[in-house]
Amino acid sequence: MRDPSESEPAPEVRRAIELLREWPELGSGLEQRVLARLRDAGPPADRHRRGWGLVAAISGLALAASLAAIAMIRLPSGRGPQGASEIRFTLSAVEASRVTLVGDFNDWNPTRTPLRRMSATGEWSVTLPLRPGRYRFSFLLDGRTWQSDPQRPAALDPDFGTPTSVITVEHSAL
């Protein structure tokens, strides 16, 4: 039997579905109603202009709705951390003056997630809310040296020749 929580859509997908449900009800026979209105409207030239005006207006609405749906689907995982777990990343790097966490959860942005030095012994740390999933990541020391996480498994697809680790965040129900 499938765990219901496993088949539930992600929050972003649910938001997109809700957005699409908010579309105005067009009802059946829309095409017939539109054509009837066009027949009743002025001379042919006007009819064309009005027809294309209607197309432009509703196409604009469609464009706006498409943009909104795409934007909502692409919200970064850090937002709306429903079902997310707080994951602590730590690294011992005595010599480093700056350490950042870079990975699938922050679009591999080398500056977005800095670690804080916790002690003079060179312990660095940051805690992130992560939803269930598998994430590849690396630490970046002083903006130039990539380092894997010794506490977590190595990524098996080091396509770019630098040390990379993997973290699997489990569903809390498991």
Add this chain to the structure above:
Amino acid sequence: MNPARLLLLAPILFAGPLAAQDARLEARLAPETAREVRLLLDSARHAALPTEPLVQKALEGQSKNAPPPRIVGAVRLLLGALRDARLALGDDSPEPELIAGANALRAGAPPATLSALRRQRGRELTVPLSVLTDLVARGVGAAAASRAVSTMVGDGLADRDFLLLRTQVEQDIRTGVAPGSALDHRLSGLPAAAPPRQP
């Protein structure tokens, strides 16, 4: 074309090209690299394969200053693994399972193992496949990890059993036990002889 008909097609006409764009790629990749990656994303979308792992792969390459051909090559390689996973796991395979399957294939699991697991287990294989990949990452051989996961799936074990096995094997490896021995030892402690049970 009849304006009313065009009106009905408008969402489709606009949604296609817009969906093909990803501002992250345009902002961070060189135009020609972004164009090549976009083509691969279109190909993935056309095959109903997940695109986000491909985007992340491209961004990883950019972040690590990889040359453009290497970025495109890595994205293409991952797309191929996703396609192979779909072939092995079937058209109904959900996105997380496909991604886990692609990772397992890249870890060295044979496609036939994925197909066999699919036949053995009607429900999602995301957790067993992720555990297989993690075991290989910890140093267990791909063949041994594949056999272990196949045995567990055949015995009807639940996702939590796979996760427990992974945790125990990792603990043993940290204390100095050889990866293969740790797996054998922990496998023998599982309720494998028990009749298949529900998750």
